[in-house]
Amino acid sequence: MTNEHSYSGYELIEQHIRDERDPHRTPRVGITGLMVQYYHTCERELWFSSRGIDIDRDTVNIQRGTRVDETSYDDRRHSYQIDGRIAIDLLDGDDVMEVKVSSTLEEPPRMQLLYYLWYLDRIHDIQRGGVLAYPTERKREQVELTQETAERVEDTIRGITNTVEADAPPELEKKPYCDACLYQDLCWM
Numbered sequence: 502m503t504n505e506h507s508y509s510g511y512e513l514i515e516q517h518i519r520d521e522r523d524p525h526r527t528p529r530v531g532i533t534g535l536m537v538q539y540y541h542t543c544e545r546e547l548w549f550s551s552r553g554i555d556i557d558r559d560t561v562n563i564q565r566g567t568r569v570d571e572t573s574y575d576d577r578r579h580s581y582q583i584d585g586r587i588a589i590d591l592l593d594g595d596d597v598m599e600v601k602v603s604s605t606l607e608e609p610p611r612m613q614l615l616y617y618l619w620y621l622d623r624i625h626d627i628q629r630g631g632v633l634a635y636p637t638e639r640k641r642e643q644v645e646l647t648q649e650t651a652e653r654v655e656d657t658i659r660g661i662t663n664t665v666e667a668d669a670p671p672e673l674e675k676k677p678y679c680d681a682c683l684y685q686d687l688c689w690m
Contacts, residue, residue, distance in 0.1 A: 532661055534587050537616040537654075540661045541609040546684050547661065548670040554687070584624070587617045596630045596643075597621070604635045604642075606678070611644055612657060618646040619654040 539547035581589040590600045599614040614631045621627040631644035646654075664671060673688055682688075 532586065532616075532658055534613045534616055536661050536665075537657055538609040538613040540657055540664065541612045542606060542678075543674075543676065543682070543684075544660075544664045544671040545673070545688060546682065547664050548667065549684055549687060551665040554684075583620070587620050589617060593632055596632045598632045598634055600634045600636065602635070602637060604633075604638055604640055611642070612654070614644050615646060615650050615654050616657065618644070619651055622646055622651075 536547060536551070539550055580591070581587075583589070589597050591598045597614065597617055599610060599617070601610045610633055614633055618629055618631050621629055628646075631646075633642040633644055635641070679685055679689065
């Protein structure tokens with residue numbers, strides 16, 4: 502049997518898609534954009550979420566993010582769901598746009614958008630640029646899939662798979678935003 506960890510991210514995604522279409526196999530991890538964001542925010546958050554331990558969607562921060570997401574760019578808004586893995590907020594010309602409420606955490610949304618660009622490129626042979634938009638801050642950031650960023654996405658895919666397939670959550674690691682995290686009660690009781 503081949504060691505799964507020697508596969509590239511692209512091969513892992515291809516295998517996941519084949520496995521999910523085969524009714525005789527147990528599906529592997531179906532990596533989504535949200536999983537990428539969680540992985541780069543906190544691997545424990547990813548692990549809890551992968552077990553169906555969900556956050557309270559009625560909290561003020563979640564509702565604020567949902568409101569910004571639903572009302573920004575309303576005149577051009579059309580969400581695109583692709584393969585149950587990526588949910589593109591909107592297309593801005595030839596760019597894939599991801600709308601976020603705040604740029605406080607820069608890496609998680611950037612990696613989420615890079616995953617979308619990687620997925621479109623590697624799985625569907627569609628090349629696009631990306632834009633991270635923070636409407637409440639009137640800020641935009643161009644994001645481009647390069648060889649280097651594609652390798653980071655593939656490392657992320659392997660990391661997500663390892664985290665989700667682990668029997669226990671990753672070790673606790675105090676981060677500056679733990680006090681605002683909706684999973685804090687599970688970690689710091």
